[in-house]
Amino acid sequence: MPRTNLLNWAVRRLVIWLLVLGGGYLLVFGGSSTSKPIRKKISIEVATPNGTARGASVIEMVHSHAPWWYPAAVKGATSERGEAPYADLGGRRYVFVTINNQLDERPISESLLPESIQADGSFQANRTPMIVTFGDIEDPNTIRKLEPGAFERAFGSGYRLVSLTATDTQDPPTNGTLAQKFPVLHRQLSMPTRQRVPQPYQRGDLRVINWRAFETPPTP
Known part of the structure; x- marks a missing residue:
């Protein structure tokens, strides 16, 4: 084969491969995009006999839109970054607003929809x-759920949930403070469930909750 023809053949082959690779990339990634981050400040206020306890944290959400070739039912996925707000009631008693409810698999992003x-x-x-x-x-095995209207029953006279709100903010997402504040809880909730939960436990048992309920992505 003459050298010129060989060169032309090689160029054509290269162009074909580039088109194939480029088409494959567009097939996989074409049409996908991410939305601008949305940040919400979640605030909790609890009335106590000694005054109002307050806590807040910032959650950042980014929605990735599905590529055009995905089934119509697939709308994409939302990733969250942040940690659970908590209020210190005194006497080593705290209330936390979870950001991933692992019992019904509901992420905080669903609660933060408009x-x-x-x-x-x-x-x-x-x-x-x-x-x-x-x-x-x-002791993570002493966890229990609090109904918004049952704080007095849980803690005694004078305790009441005053407010639980979500507002827009430009503050950065909160991360790492809970792991520093509650190192024992962080360490134990980061362990595999079967290593820390006494047997037997049933589906729906709140003790199966892990650190992802309080921080995402979790601090190692």
């Missing part, structure tokens, strides 16, 4: 994030 939040920043009743407390802050 239709989930009322005009005053409070949550619709069926979209309120789960609130939990621990009988012993260093």
Whole structure:
């Protein structure tokens, strides 16, 4: 084969391969995109006999839109970054607003949808994030769920959930502070469930919750 023809043949082959590779890239990634990050400040206020306890944290959400070739039912995925807000009630008693409810697999992003939040920043009743407390802050197996209207029953006279709200913010997402504040809880909730939960436990048992309920991505 003459040298010129050989060169032309090689160039054509290269162009064909580039078109194939480029087409494959567009097939896989074409049409996909990410939205601008949305940041919400979640604030909790609890009335106590000694005054109002307050806590807040910032959650950042980024939605990745599905490529055009995905089935119509697939809308994409939302990633979250941040940690659970908490309020210190005194006497080593704390309440936390979980950001990943592993019992019903509902992420905080569902509670932060526009239709989930009322005009005053409070949550619709069926979209309120789960609130939990621990009988012993260093024993994750003492975890229990708190109903918004049952703080007095849980802690005694004078305790009441004043507000739980979500508002827009430009502050950076909160990360790492819970792991520093509660190192024992962080260490134990980062362990595999079967290593820390007494047997037997049932599906729906709140003790199966792990550190992802309080921070995402979790601090190692």
